[in-house]
Amino acid sequence: MRIGRRAVLGTMLAAPALAQPEFPARPVRLVVGYPPGGSTDLVARLLAERLSRAWGQPVVVENRPGAAGTLGADLVAKAAPDGYTLLVGASGEMAVARAVMRSIPYQPADFAPIAWLTEQPFLVLVHAGLPARSLGDLVALARERNGRLDYASHGNGTANHLLAELLKVETGVAITHIPYRGGGPAMTDLVSGNVPMLLDVIPSAMPHLASGRVRALALCRATRSAVLPEVPTTAEAGFPFLTGSTWATLVAPARMPESVLARIGDAVQAAMRDGLAEAFRERGLEPVGADAAAARAFIAAEQAKWVQMAQRAGVQPE
Numbered sequence: 071m072r073i074g075r076r077a078v079l080g081t082m083l084a085a086p087a088l089a090q091p092e093f094p095a096r097p098v099r100l101v102v103g104y105p106p107g108g109s110t111d112l113v114a115r116l117l118a119e120r121l122s123r124a125w126g127q128p129v130v131v132e133n134r135p136g137a138a139g140t141l142g143a144d145l146v147a148k149a150a151p152d153g154y155t156l157l158v159g160a161s162g163e164m165a166v167a168r169a170v171m172r173s174i175p176y177q178p179a180d181f182a183p184i185a186w187l188t189e190q191p192f193l194v195l196v197h198a199g200l201p202a203r204s205l206g207d208l209v210a211l212a213r214e215r216n217g218r219l220d221y222a223s224h225g226n227g228t229a230n231h232l233l234a235e236l237l238k239v240e241t242g243v244a245i246t247h248i249p250y251r252g253g254g255p256a257m258t259d260l261v262s263g264n265v266p267m268l269l270d271v272i273p274s275a276m277p278h279l280a281s282g283r284v285r286a287l288a289l290c291r292a293t294r295s296a297v298l299p300e301v302p303t304t305a306e307a308g309f310p311f312l313t314g315s316t317w318a319t320l321v322a323p324a325r326m327p328e329s330v331l332a333r334i335g336d337a338v339q340a341a342m343r344d345g346l347a348e349a350f351r352e353r354g355l356e357p358v359g360a361d362a363a364a365a366r367a368f369i370a371a372e373q374a375k376w377v378q379m380a381q382r383a384g385v386q387p388e
Contacts, residue, residue, distance in 0.1 A: 099132045185335060224252055
């Protein structure tokens with residue numbers, strides 16, 4: 071009789087563990103620290119669609135814009151480490167913020183990288199009505215107007231803010247910063263002519279380049295893009311210092327169970343092989359699809375790079 075009771079007790083204790091549902095057993099949210107319409111939001115929505123299909127559970131994109139993406143990142147850093155709240159993290163909140171903000175409510179160690187999804191170099195864009203046909207023309211025009219040429223950014227402390235400030239310092243021109251709450255609103259005002267200049271990525275610019283309302287003067291890297299092969303690089307234009315990109319990674323709150331991290335990582339890699347990489351490419355996003363270890367190393371390298379960039383640009387932490 072005593073043995074029978076022990077067996078029953080053992081079965082009762084084991085039951086909760088056996089009853090644990092396999093991840094994901096309910097909807098998953100992908101947090102984006104920017105408004106809808108920007109490249110990070112696009113990456114998140116394409117990824118969410120494929121993960122929803124693979125898991126048979128809704129994967130919902132939740133936009134939490136503000137403070138150069140750090141509001142959304144902080145929400146995820148403090149979320150339960152169960153896999154149901156993830157961040158599609160961009161360069162702004164994952165790397166650049168550490169170079170330009172005195173106080174950030176989270177640390178790199180608060181995140182567990184899962185995958186490096188995409189990389190997008192910036193374009194120097196102007197409204198079609200601006201009389202500048204090259205990056206050299208733009209610098210000459212800025213010098214002539216002496217502070218009366220505005221440029222938009224995705225917000226204070228974002229990557230395109232730093233790059234524009236670097237252009238300003240290296241060329242000695244005076245241009246005035248107009249920060250926006252994300253890429254979507256900044257692009258809207260560039261297209262309408264409310265602001266004449268913006269550094270943004272190919273996916274955000276493509277429809278407006280096609281319509282003729284926006285002009286691309288240069289690509290901020292050493293090699294041309296296969297998507298826009300006619301656009302010269304900043305090096306070709308005579309401004310080799312002006313290189314930089316934004317990117318998208320998938321990260322989770324730290325201390326997540328390895329089994330859940332692995333399941334999410336495997337699903338991302340399967341999605342990349344099964345059409346996600348091509349979907350990125352079709353929209354002007356450059357797919358990477360690197361795993362957790364590569365994502366961790368890349369983010370660390372970018373954090374160091376943008377600190378150096380901020381110092382060169384003369385941008386002090388605020």
